[in-house]
Amino acid sequence: MRFPQIPEDCCNLWESQKVMKPANFNPPTRVLMGPGPSDAHPRVLQAMARPLIGHLDPEFIRMMDQVKAMLQATLFTQNHLTFVVSAPGSAGMETSLVNLLEPGDECIVCINGVFGGRLADIAGRCGALVHTVNTEWGKITEPDQVKAALTKCSKPKLVALVHAETSTGALQPIREISELVHAAGALLVVDAVTSFAGVRLHMDEWGIDALYSGSQKCLSAPPGLSPVSFSDAAIKVLDSRKTKVQSWFLDLSMVKNYWEGSKRAYHHTAPVSAIYAMHEALALVVEEGIENRWDRHRAVHLHLKSQLEELGFRFVVEEDYRLPNLNAVYVPDGVDEAMLRSRLLQEYNIEVGGGLGAFAGKIWRIGIMGESCTMNHVNMLTGALRYLLP
């Protein structure tokens, strides 16, 4: 096909658009070792090329039920309200809070990085009175801090915390805090965006009432979906609300009729192809075995750690609370981190993440998540660094 040439005297945008050639875009093949998205398995990418079917087609509903069953198995939960929100991890965060909080409710949010701060922001927007437990970035929230907050705020509706703080690389122990939270009669809300399918996580055994995750971290599916799960205690709170959930789209009392029951009702048009990808990504997790997957993240992390330390990087988080899949490290002294990151991308096609907030310009966040968690990924990155470092 031939396209007319832009006439030389054409200076009118409308005229030039009429003759513009169709644009095309071919993304480069990168090695994704940042804080997400991670590399996707070819089977996950191919899943998205399957034919579209209606989102109320019985075959689609059969597939949604499989997604739900695989999520329940890999989260170690029996919660029947377990499904995928049609929007990214932040929407899972928002779903958890807008449904459980009403104006005037009190809640406690633990903040030790960017995502704890985001939880507090959303809780405040719900009209809740938010008590924050603030901890230095890179550290974890101690049970004693939560205990102290619970004595000041005796009847909180919920306590929210981040399991894997992607901005600092800290892995938060949950069980002890969970006991304190339940003894106070509150619900426990956990951000498992970066932890799910990368590190040990037992939703029911740990007493988590509301959990949300993301598709693009250790699940290695495309960004844009958020697996969520709610306990019966959380559903009870939801059912006894006095006010309407202020978000129409995220109101669980309506969305749940699309994801469960014998009569599925239209709520919104589900992102059909993205859910094909989620299904395939979960199938890969089940094939590997969730526990083997946790072990793989641990083993690859130890290899990365020894390589990085040889190159002069230092870890931000103390060893006991280090997240294996998201490695936050101080760049060696005298190195221009932004320049080095840019050369890794331009010359080696390797993406690593820079620091957020207080850590901007100081640290790197190296993700080894899901498909990006292999010894070869580590060797590629550290091999390139050996050439690039002064």
Ligand SMILES: *Cc1c(COP(=O)(O)O)cnc(C)c1O
């Ligand atoms: C990535 C991330 C989110 C947000 O997920 P999006 O898909 O970017 O909206 C929330 N919490 C944590 C801990 C994350 O790492």
